[in-house]
Amino acid sequence: MRRLLAALVLLAIAPGTAFAAGDPSVRIESVKVTPGHASLVLTTANVDGPVQVTAGKTTLASRATPISSAKAVTAPTRAVILVLDTSGSMAGTGIAAARQAALSYVNSLPGDVLAGLLTFSDRPRLVVKPTTSRNSVRNALARVQASGDTALYDAVRAAADALASTQLGAGAQRRLVVLSDGVDTSSKATLGSVTGRLAAGHIPADVVAFRYGNGDRSAAQQIASAAGGRTLTAQSAPELTAAFAEVARNFTTRSTIDVLVPDALAGQRVSLRVTVGAVHAETTVTFAALTPTSTPTPENAAVPAPPPHRTVWTWQLLALLSGVFLFVLLGVVLVRWQGVREDTTRQLLHQVGQYGPRRDEHAATEAEGAAARTAVGFVGQALRSAGAEQGLARRLDLADIKRKPAEWALLTLCAAAVLVVLAMMLGLPPLLSVPAGLAGGWFLQFAFLSIRISRRRAAFSEQLPDVLQLIVGSLRSGFSVAQAVDAVVRDGTQPAAGEFSRALAETRIGVELEQGLNHVAERMESDDMRWVVMAIRIQRGVGGNLAEVLKNTVDTMRERAQTRRHVHALSAEGRLSGYIIVALPILLALFMTYTKPEYMRPLYTTPAGLMMVAGGALLIIIGAFWIRALIKVEA
Incomplete structure (x- = not known):
């Protein structure tokens, strides 16, 4: 295949060669062959008509598709730099005519041609690098101003260097279009070095001599003839526009010719002829051989069994x-x-049994x-x-x-x-799905219970000051501690009523009330409740006004709760920042994995990527604990 491509490159016409003005021409730039198919890049000039492809005496079925800028990657790249004279002699009507002619030239270029702009007066300046964005060139042309001397040779050399430095690939077509209205006056480069640079780089330069009059055109002609360019003259704005239109014909529209290769020509070397109207081009091509789709199987050979249908097996599972x-x-x-x-x-x-005979309770359980x-x-x-x-x-x-x-x-x-x-269903293997599902189910139930428990304990802590206030009122009314707790139970506010009901139930089986209340404090993990139990025990041991002690405890609890809420509000920004900082890399990684899996795949398929993921996860965990320590305030 490499020898074939090399032969095709040698047979193709050099991309730097220009078509003569007005002459009909057809050129085959490249050929790519695959089994049963061939693709040609064809360039035509000044010719119109149907495209016919023949291999010897056999006419092949073909289809022509114009190459747009989006499809230009299928053909050798073409680029041009417009070298525009902006010296002081171009001021006034000259620069306006040059700007208008250059705009028409840029607009007439095919979409796949990369266009750049270099202006020069005392020194050259590359304004726009070769690009397919026509708006960039148009905007740059609208801003050009004329002043200074003429550094023509420096400008041509700089434009050639810019084309050479642009990564256009092998076989690319490079050209210069030079507009100048006079001889060089301030260049550091010599005419010989400029023509040598164009010839060595195979960069043809089309020179438009504007308003030269009887001036010396030898320098312009030498620049144009160095690599196969042309010299055109213009004395007025219409002639300048016509000259640029003539130069634009060097870049004609290219087409991709898709050819169907019959089986009889597979693997053969043929002379391929492409005819457009009355003009044709020829090249020698070796078509690709057909790949065997099946091999004969001996009668006594065992036919391998087809692989199991994994889709059916997966849906069955x-x-x-x-x-x-x-x-x-x-x-x-x-x-x-x-x-x-x-x-x-x-x-x-139970209700009916109070007024009539009891029926057997085992009948309900039988169902x-x-x-x-x-x-x-x-x-x-x-x-x-x-x-x-x-x-x-x-x-x-x-x-x-x-x-x-x-x-x-x-x-x-x-x-x-x-x-x-x-x-x-997401594609995880069964051997991983089962343990992952079991672990996920356990984690969900554990998280659900933990959240319920924490919320219930928080609600108990919020209700405790009001519960103690009710107990204080009951004690001041003459009730005992047990009777005051019973009033809390009858009030029915959950979860406080249920927890104090447990303490009363424990007293009925011989447990002291302080111990039962201490069990409530342990279940709810409430330090405030532990202080209440301690106050009750001290009062029972040394005496005193328990109602007053509990009232002071309630006031302290409420002040601490108010301070805690104030601190919670002040630290809200820090907590939100912590949530965002921790969640952002995780969510971004999930989004990128879903939208660009090939971009994220090295992170979990290579040792370096796994180390980076582990390091990132460790840093996120450390950062989360750090932020938590910064915003946590003991109230």
């Missing part, structure tokens, strides 16, 4: 997991519905579903065997969730099953 999830969910719903029905039945039996009993019993036995039932029951009690540990564990399994299904 998803269906199985969905069915398991539905069965488990049905069991949990049945258990919950049965529990509610049993509670309602017992209340009705409980066998599947629900089996599921709850199995999960409960597993929790007891693991020693986790008591701990889960305590957390459920603290979160005020009226469910048995076995029922809660079943709900956790249901959530885990949902996460497993979602992970597999």
Whole structure:
């Protein structure tokens, strides 16, 4: 393939060669062959008509598509720099005519041609590097002003160097269009060095001599003839515009010719002829051989079995997991519905039993579903065997969730099953989906219970000053401490009423009231409640006015709560900044992974990327703790 491409490059006409003005021409710039297909880049000038491609005597099916700037990457790059004289002799009508002619030239260029602008007076200045943005050149032309001497040779050399430094790739076509109204007066470069630079770089320069009159045009002609350019003269603005239009014909519209290669010509070296109207171009091409799609199999050879249909297997597994999830969910719903029905039945039996004969309570339990009993019993036995039932029951009690540990564990399994299904639908392998789903389900239930517990304890702390105020009022009315606590229970404000009810229930089985209240403080993790218990114990030991002590405690609590809320408000900006700083890199990484996976893939597929991710995660964790320490104020 490399030898073929090299031969095609040698056969192609050099991209720096210009078409003669008005002569119809066709040129094949490049050829790319693939099995059953060939693609040609064709340049035409001053010719119109249908395109016909033949290989010897065989006419090939073809389709021509003009190359726009968006598709120019399929063909050799073309670039031109407009070298514009802005010396003092061009002031007035001269610079206006030059600006208008240059604008028409830029507008007439094909979209794939890179256009740049270099102005010169005392010294050259590259205003716009070669680009496909025509607006950049237009805006630069609108700002040119005329003043100073003429450094023509320096400008041509600088433009040639700018084209050479631009990364255009092999086979690129480079040209200069020079507009000047007089001979050089202030260049440091010599005419010989400039023509040598153009010839060495194969950069043709078309020179437009504007208002030369009887002046010496030899320098302009030598610059133009150094690499195959032309010299055009213009004495007025219309002639200048016509000269630029003539020069613009060097860059004609190119087309991509897609050719279908018959099987009979596959792998053969042929003379390819492209005809447009009455003009044609030829090149020698070796078409690519067809790749075998199948090989004969001997009769006694074993035919390999087709690979398993992974899509069907995946959906079968998803269906199985969905069915398991539905069965488990049905069991949990049945258990919950049965529990509610049993509670309602017992209340009705208790009310009716006061006035009539009692009916057998076992009749209600006979209707409980066998599947629900089996599921709850199995999960409960597993929790007891693991020693986790008591701990889960305590957390459920603290979160005020009226469910048995076995029922809660079943709900956790249901959530885990949902996460497993979602992970597999996202493409995660089953061996990773199952443990990831189980871990995710456990984490969700743990986070949910922790949030419920923390909110309940916070609510208890908020209610405690009002509860103590009620106890103070009861004590001043002559009630005992136990009676005052009972008044709090009858008030029914949750969660304070439920927790103090536990303390009263413990006193009925022989536990001292102070100890029961201390249990409440431990369950709610309330330092304020511990102070209340301490005050009650001191009052019982040494005597005194307990109501007054509790009143002072309430005032202190309320002042501390007010200070805490004030500090919370003052630190809101810091907390918000911490949330944003911690969440921003994580969310940005997730967004980039979703939108540009190929950009983020090296982070988790290479050792260096994994080290960077680990280091970034460690820095985020350290920063989160640091910000938390900065904004945390003990009130």
